[in-house]
Amino acid sequence: MIKLDGVTGVYPDGTEAVKEVSFEVEEGELCVLLGPSGCGKTTTMKMINRLIPITEGKIYIDGRDNTEIDENELRRNIGYAIQEIGLFPHMTVSQNIETVPVLKGWPKAERKKRAEELLELVGMDSGEYIDKYPSELSGGQRQRVGVARALGADPPILLMDEPFGAIDPITRVRLQDEFLKIQQEIKKTIIFVTHDIYEAIKMGDKVALMNEGQLVQYDTPANLLYRPKNEFVENFVGADRALKGLQLIRVKDVMNSSPPTVKADEKAEAAKERMEREGIDWLVVVNDDGKFLGWANQAELGRGETVREVMSPPAMTATVNTVLNEALSLMLSSRLNTLAVVTRYNRLVGVLSFDAIQKALSEIAQRGESE
Amino acid sequence: MLGAWQYLINHPEKLAGWTLDHLQITFVACGIAVILGVALGVYITGKGKEHIADAVLYLAEIMMTIPSLALFGLLMVLLSSLGLKSIGFLPAIIALVIYAQLPILRNTYTAIREVDPAMIEAGKGMGMSERQLLLKVKLPLAVPVIMAGLRTAIVLTIAIATIAALIGSGGLGVPIVRGLRNARMDLIIVGGVSVAILGLLTDALMSRVERWVTPKGLKRR
Numbered sequence: 001m002i003k004l005d006g007v008t009g010v011y012p013d014g015t016e017a018v019k020e021v022s023f024e025v026e027e028g029e030l031c032v033l034l035g036p037s038g039c040g041k042t043t044t045m046k047m048i049n050r051l052i053p054i055t056e057g058k059i060y061i062d063g064r065d066n067t068e069i070d071e072n073e074l075r076r077n078i079g080y081a082i083q084e085i086g087l088f089p090h091m092t093v094s095q096n097i098e099t100v101p102v103l104k105g106w107p108k109a110e111r112k113k114r115a116e117e118l119l120e121l122v123g124m125d126s127g128e129y130i131d132k133y134p135s136e137l138s139g140g141q142r143q144r145v146g147v148a149r150a151l152g153a154d155p156p157i158l159l160m161d162e163p164f165g166a167i168d169p170i171t172r173v174r175l176q177d178e179f180l181k182i183q184q185e186i187k188k189t190i191i192f193v194t195h196d197i198y199e200a201i202k203m204g205d206k207v208a209l210m211n212e213g214q215l216v217q218y219d220t221p222a223n224l225l226y227r228p229k230n231e232f233v234e235n236f237v238g239a240d241r242a243l244k245g246l247q248l249i250r251v252k253d254v255m256n257s258s259p260p261t262v263k264a265d266e267k268a269e270a271a272k273e274r275m276e277r278e279g280i281d282w283l284v285v286v287n288d289d290g291k292f293l294g295w296a297n298q299a300e301l302g303r304g305e306t307v308r309e310v311m312s313p314p315a316m317t318a319t320v321n322t323v324l325n326e327a328l329s330l331m332l333s334s335r336l337n338t339l340a341v342v343t344r345y346n347r348l349v350g351v352l353s354f355d356a357i358q359k360a361l362s363e364i365a366q367r368g369e370s371e
Numbered sequence: 372m373l374g375a376w377q378y379l380i381n382h383p384e385k386l387a388g389w390t391l392d393h394l395q396i397t398f399v400a401c402g403i404a405v406i407l408g409v410a411l412g413v414y415i416t417g418k419g420k421e422h423i424a425d426a427v428l429y430l431a432e433i434m435m436t437i438p439s440l441a442l443f444g445l446l447m448v449l450l451s452s453l454g455l456k457s458i459g460f461l462p463a464i465i466a467l468v469i470y471a472q473l474p475i476l477r478n479t480y481t482a483i484r485e486v487d488p489a490m491i492e493a494g495k496g497m498g499m500s501e502r503q504l505l506l507k508v509k510l511p512l513a514v515p516v517i518m519a520g521l522r523t524a525i526v527l528t529i530a531i532a533t534i535a536a537l538i539g540s541g542g543l544g545v546p547i548v549r550g551l552r553n554a555r556m557d558l559i560i561v562g563g564v565s566v567a568i569l570g571l572l573t574d575a576l577m578s579r580v581e582r583w584v585t586p587k588g589l590k591r592r
Contacts, residue, residue: 049496072498072499072500073498074498077498080496080497082492083489085487085489086492087493088493088494089588090511090512090589099494099497099499103497103498103503133587159496
């Protein structure tokens with residue numbers, strides 16, 4: 001648990017970067033520090049591991065005043081991930097990941113095992129990458145190694161400073177999803193700095209919105225969107241908050257998990273009759289193992305012998321953990337008003353329809369009005 | 372030219388002797404200079420030492436502007452007033468260390484000062500002490516620039532060591548000085564050409580060494 005109590009940070013030149021900020025982050029929670037640049041979010045984070053000295057107030061880590069802990073000791077027990085440039089270029093991937101374990105004096109075999117484990121955890125093949133240098137990796141891979149390094153000595157707390165800031169949007173979304181999955185497993189207490197409201201809503205259990213050094217609102221993402229405390233929050237959240245609210249909902253919450261399916265080898269004629277009988281205009285085509293193959297719609301079914309001959313190819317798919325606004329954009333780019341939801345191995349688990357998204361949107365909007 | 376060739380054929384052992392002397396002076400001087408230069412360069416990058424750094428670098432620059440001949444002369448006076456041996460190996464080494472110092476000192480200082488602040492913050496943020504930060508992050512990242520300074524220093528020393536022959540240090544300056552005194556063109560050519568070749572060879576060798584000691588991840592592919 002991290003507790004900030006009236007924390008103020010004044011720079012040597014007299015600038016008050018952080019003014020009397022107080023909040024608590026529960027164990028296992030991911031708290032996003034959000035705000036425009038210069039709002040003091042990074043300063044606040046760096047006061048936790050004392051990279052920036054606290055001028056007034058206290059920060060408690062598991063009940064201990066952080067100024068009473070030796071600063072190097074403190075930092076070795078708090079994982080620290082910064083933007084991708086933070087990897088040491090003269091060290092290999094494994095040497096980078098082993099930085100804190102080396103400082104803590106772990107035996108070599110243990111360190112090596114840990115580095116391999118962590119690399120696999122962040123989705124990289126340890127055999128292939130462990131002895132590579134950062135310059136040999138892509139931006140996304142460096143970012144993954146950065147996260148692995150922060151987890152090096154298995155610290156209970158992580159500080160992450162725009163960890164996915166410097167990469168392309170597509171990789172970014174993937175890294176966010178993967179990181180959330182990892183967090184479900186490792187349950188660290190995390191302080192995550194970003195200026196991106198979408199990222200904040202998607203990643204945070206709690207969001208601390210800051211402005212001009214002050215904490216404006218500390219709340220759940222939903223409350224930040226629908227119960228903005230003042231005009232600043234409202235403006236920061238933006239007029240399209242209903243759309244942003246789609247970030248709070250995942251495909252699994254609104255998908256139809258027993259969609260009408262048809263086997264690829266079935267007769268097209270039979271499928272057509274069934275659709276007419278049941279009054280539906282599409283069927284999901286699967287193979288015998290339940291793998292998603294494509295779509296069959298009524299108009300095309302008349303023209304072939306089996307479903308396989310006339311089905312449309314699969315286009316985009318989503319997973320159960322895709323957030324709704326990403327699902328929506330996948331749907332728009334595939335020009336269908338349905339999206340197949342599949343497992344990692346392409347097994348069909350459900351279908352997300354445009355209607356379901358619309359329904360979720362209107363519910364969000366109502367919730368916003370009623371509160 | 373022919374005379375120089377003739378001389379070489381008749382006295383190869385002399386050339387070998389001068390060359391060895393020359394190399395010996397160069398490497399002793401550069402060896403001392405690298406230890407002093409890196410140590411001093413690292414020291415003045417420390418917190419709150421900006422004033423010392425300015426003074427040290429300024430002093431080193433001034434030393435560089437003193438002509439080598441004048442410095443040898445000054446050193447002779449200084450050493451003899453201290454009751455030390457004022458000609459030969461010792462004053463030559465002292466003068467050469469002073470000259471070789473500057474490129475090493477300046478490059479060490481600059482390289483360490485210019486290590487990406489993000490690297491330093493990453494190191495600190497993970498709990499490295501100042502010492503660990505220096506040894507594990509700053510110095511390895513500074514190696515290529517420090518090595519470039521050492522390379523400059525060695526080539527510079529090879530050239531200046533020639534003049535040290537005037538105060539009796541030996542080396543490839545000896546045939547040149549002797550040739551000038553006795554109007555022996557062959558000796559001047561033997562000395563001059565040998566110093567030039569030695570300089571070029573050492574420079575080439577050092578560029579290999581530079582590549583070799585540069586941390587692998589920093590090498591340009």
